[in-house]
Amino acid sequence: MTNQTTAVSTPASTPRSEPLLSVRGVSKYFPGGSSGLLGRRGKPIKAVDGVSFSVEQGQTLGLVGESGCGKSTTGRVISKLLEPTSGEIRFNGRDIAGLKPREMRAYRSEIQMIFQDPFSSLNPRHTVGTIVGAPFRIQGVKPDHGIKAEVQSMMERVGLNPEHYNRYPHEFSGGQRQRIGIARALALRPKLIVCDEPVSALDVSVQAQVVNLLEDLQQEFGVAFVFIAHDLSVVRHIADRVAVMYLGKIMEIADRDTLYSEPLHPYTHALMSAVPVPDPRKERRRERILLTGDLPSPSNPPTGCVFHTRCQKFREELTDVQQDRCRTELPVLTEKTPGHEVYCHFPAPRAGLTDLLKTGVPA
Amino acid sequence: MTTPLLAPAFRADGSKRPFLEVKDLRVHFPTADGLVKSVDGLSFELERGEILGIVGESGSGKSVTSLAILGLHKGSNAMVTGEIWLDGREIVAATEEEVRDLRGSEMGMIFQDPLSSLHPFYSVGTQISEAYLVHTKVSKKDAKAEAIRMLEKVGIPNAPNRYNDYPHQFSGGMRQRAMIAMALICQPQLLIADEPTTALDVTVQAQILELIKELHDELNSAVILITHDLGVVAETCDKVLVMYGGQCVEKGLVDDLFYAPEMPYTWGLLRSMPRMDRDRQTRLTPIPGSPPSLINVPSGCVFNTRCPFTDRVDGDKCRTVHPDLQQGATPGHEVRCHIPTAQRQEIWLTEISPNL
Ligand SMILES: Nc1ncnc2c1ncn2[C@@H]1O[C@H](COP(=O)(O)OP(=O)(O)OP(=O)(O)O)[C@@H](O)[C@H]1O
Ligand SMILES: Nc1ncnc2c1ncn2[C@@H]1O[C@H](COP(=O)(O)OP(=O)(O)O)[C@@H](O)[C@H]1O
Ligand code: SF4
Ligand code: SF4
Ligand SMILES: [Mg+2]
Ligand SMILES: [Mg+2]
Numbered sequence A: 001m002t003n004q005t006t007a008v009s010t011p012a013s014t015p016r017s018e019p020l021l022s023v024r025g026v027s028k029y030f031p032g033g034s035s036g037l038l039g040r041r042g043k044p045i046k047a048v049d050g051v052s053f054s055v056e057q058g059q060t061l062g063l064v065g066e067s068g069c070g071k072s073t074t075g076r077v078i079s080k081l082l083e084p085t086s087g088e089i090r091f092n093g094r095d096i097a098g099l100k101p102r103e104m105r106a107y108r109s110e111i112q113m114i115f116q117d118p119f120s121s122l123n124p125r126h127t128v129g130t131i132v133g134a135p136f137r138i139q140g141v142k143p144d145h146g147i148k149a150e151v152q153s154m155m156e157r158v159g160l161n162p163e164h165y166n167r168y169p170h171e172f173s174g175g176q177r178q179r180i181g182i183a184r185a186l187a188l189r190p191k192l193i194v195c196d197e198p199v200s201a202l203d204v205s206v207q208a209q210v211v212n213l214l215e216d217l218q219q220e221f222g223v224a225f226v227f228i229a230h231d232l233s234v235v236r237h238i239a240d241r242v243a244v245m246y247l248g249k250i251m252e253i254a255d256r257d258t259l260y261s262e263p264l265h266p267y268t269h270a271l272m273s274a275v276p277v278p279d280p281r282k283e284r285r286r287e288r289i290l291l292t293g294d295l296p297s298p299s300n301p302p303t304g305c306v307f308h309t310r311c312q313k314f315r316e317e318l319t320d321v322q323q324d325r326c327r328t329e330l331p332v333l334t335e336k337t338p339g340h341e342v343y344c345h346f347p348a349p350r351a352g353l354t355d356l357l358k359t360g361v362p363a
Numbered sequence B: 001m002t003t004p005l006l007a008p009a010f011r012a013d014g015s016k017r018p019f020l021e022v023k024d025l026r027v028h029f030p031t032a033d034g035l036v037k038s039v040d041g042l043s044f045e046l047e048r049g050e051i052l053g054i055v056g057e058s059g060s061g062k063s064v065t066s067l068a069i070l071g072l073h074k075g076s077n078a079m080v081t082g083e084i085w086l087d088g089r090e091i092v093a094a095t096e097e098e099v100r101d102l103r104g105s106e107m108g109m110i111f112q113d114p115l116s117s118l119h120p121f122y123s124v125g126t127q128i129s130e131a132y133l134v135h136t137k138v139s140k141k142d143a144k145a146e147a148i149r150m151l152e153k154v155g156i157p158n159a160p161n162r163y164n165d166y167p168h169q170f171s172g173g174m175r176q177r178a179m180i181a182m183a184l185i186c187q188p189q190l191l192i193a194d195e196p197t198t199a200l201d202v203t204v205q206a207q208i209l210e211l212i213k214e215l216h217d218e219l220n221s222a223v224i225l226i227t228h229d230l231g232v233v234a235e236t237c238d239k240v241l242v243m244y245g246g247q248c249v250e251k252g253l254v255d256d257l258f259y260a261p262e263m264p265y266t267w268g269l270l271r272s273m274p275r276m277d278r279d280r281q282t283r284l285t286p287i288p289g290s291p292p293s294l295i296n297v298p299s300g301c302v303f304n305t306r307c308p309f310t311d312r313v314d315g316d317k318c319r320t321v322h323p324d325l326q327q328g329a330t331p332g333h334e335v336r337c338h339i340p341t342a343q344r345q346e347i348w349l350t351e352i353s354p355n356l
Helices: A005-009 A071-078 A101-108 A128-139 A147-157 A162-166 A174-186 A204-221 A232-238 A256-261 A266-274 A280-285 A312-316 A320-328 A351-358 B062-069 B096-105 B124-135 B140-153 B172-184 B202-219 B230-236 B254-259 B264-272 B341-355
Strands: A021-030 A045-055 A060-064 A086-091 A111-114 A192-196 A224-228 A241-246 A249-255 A334-337 A340-342 B020-031 B034-046 B051-055 B079-086 B107-110 B190-194 B222-227 B239-244 B247-253
Touching (some): A021 A071, A045 A060, A045 A071, A045 A241, A045 A249, A060 A232, A071 A111, A071 A192, A111 A174, A128 A147, A128 A162, A128 A174, A147 A162, A147 A174, A174 A204, A204 A224, A204 A232, A224 A232, A241 A256, A249 A256, A249 A266, A266 A312, A266 B202, A280 B230, A280 B254, B020 B062, B034 B079, B034 B239, B051 B230, B062 B190, B096 B107, B107 B172, B124 B172, B140 B172, B172 B202, B190 B202, B222 B230, B230 B254, B239 B254, B239 B264, B247 B254, B247 B264
Parallel strands (some): A060 A224, A111 A192, B051 B222, B051 B239, B107 B190, B190 B222
Antiparallel strands (some): A021 A045, A021 A086, A249 A340, A334 A340, B020 B034, B020 B079, B239 B247
16 A cells, blocks of 8 residues: 555554544534425424534444434534534544535545445445455555455455455345445545444344454554444444434433443433343343333424433423423533533433443342 | 134144144245255244244244244245144145134234335225224224224324324334234234334334233233344243254243253354443454355254354264254253253353353
């Protein structure tokens, strides 16, 4: 590789004080659907609404939350596949939020994406060689020993047989296709890969293979991941830091161990209490926090705290005065302990849940 | 009905048949590439009030099994053999018309993708009332009232108004609940749920599983829950059947399967999942390789191409001799593996369990 080697071998190439990626107050609104006969523009869909987080070099940020909460949109905005409506995205010391596509070119090789669906994210008419080699051609990068040699060594690295260079995606299993996507994303040695549900479509046994591969590659190439998933157990395994999203906003963000041992936000509590664990005795006695109602529409989010229409704490524990506050006053993401930020007026640990997460209920 | 009237509840030997009995079920599909043995010699029993979980990787034959019980292979090119007895009636040999009668009255189903079973051009409510009217002689008005009651029961907010909504106006979780309402309005004695929550968030999954359990308690129905999530099984089921390569490789009570599993494939599944209720592992332990082809099923044990324990079996037996499903450490716990029971228990206790 000619122009990438420095990025690979010197992990400290960004100014020390600044994280690799720093997202400040980023929003993405989609135009609302036209409604009625006059084709009136509806209210904008606030898919992402003022999120802030950062990702350190070589680290993994997990992004979790229910379907439709804005995880993929956040990922696409970071990768600049979508233009943010507002906010700042600092990558490697520079604000890339407003960069024009032409100016983005230099960054394309440094931020890559892996998608959920290993079946539809690969062009069925292209061979593996063409798919994995595409980033070189698009970016005009000429590896030292030629594209084919580079692609084949990458294939080998992700656990594919280099002799399958000329095969087509349909000749591979789901897990192998995901490896092809990983090889393509890694081809240019990016600094950041946004992985959008990369293992959600895979069976557990194959999922574990791919998770291990991603961890190995991170070690080897020092690449940072934004790892989007709705499986909280997988995220706990792979992430260093975790952000929980709901209706376009971050509800809680903390280091992995802090978040999983002492979650403070009622929504995080609900999510964690809902994850089934493979232990029937624990399952029989555990308390599940059932969320009521459906996800509100992101074009018409509730007033005050966006979670109040479904919050079990609001429903069961708060006084009328406190409830009024939830209904009317917008919470802000506030740091409770260093590095642990929560969007809630009344954040607190939840006893039974914390026990289950830390040590498990003794059998 | 062509099935005899008196005999069916009893077997030839005079013993009483369980509510559902599947015996040596085989479902094979002739294809251009060869014969696909999707299900190959599957047997199990289920009583009313029990929930059976069927787990296995994708392509292991779970859905094909459920379609066979529902009689939905009839009229396709599938070659189905064996016996399926439901409440004294045999399904494999029954006519299409006979099973159609059973479906909806005795059997209800919930599929993974609710859009594929809800018609896009009819309102959700109408479809639920229609399902009710097929098997119950009531007025349209009463059917509508019942449908609204069911929609409320499954937690659709504002059900009388949502009755007229079309499927695309419902969210994924609501569609799944509407399907459950449709399956349950006929009070089925057997409910088959094929990956009912796989596409859903954990929060919605928890709601749906709660609903299935609640309604199962109320009707005392038998339930088959197909999933690839062992956590869901632990949460919901009384019994478990593990499928691999079209065969049952282990089955037993839920506690046997989770606290004393004996089959290397089950161990592999348990080991490969990251768990929130345990200390975080530095590294996951996947099952190497990928599932077998069902056209060229491996000779010997189906799992031998991926099994890390073949060296515990004498000679080349794993590769040459197909192990029978035999009783494990406790009655009702059956395992398909050449390693002797005592040695399997030892491996579980010393090598597998401590590292989960
Ligand atoms: N191009 C678009 N036009 C209009 N609305 C959109 C568009 N893309 C996404 N949305 C909306 O923005 C919200 C967030 O969507 P997004 O795809 O980011 O969710 P997600 O968290 O990735 O969900 P999932 O877990 O289902 O993948 C949703 O309400 C979605 O319907
Ligand atoms: N109509 C069909 N024709 C040929 N093969 C089929 C057919 N239906 C299913 N199969 C095959 O049978 C096997 C089991 O499928 P299935 O029961 O759907 O698996 P799962 O356990 O994921 O539900 C798979 O290999 C599948 O490709
Ligand atoms: S602010 Fe109120 S409604 Fe919102 S999460 Fe906190 S307690 Fe619940
Ligand atoms: S029979 Fe052999 S290959 Fe099969 S599970 Fe037992 S040890 Fe493994
Ligand atoms: Mg998404
Ligand atoms: Mg299936």
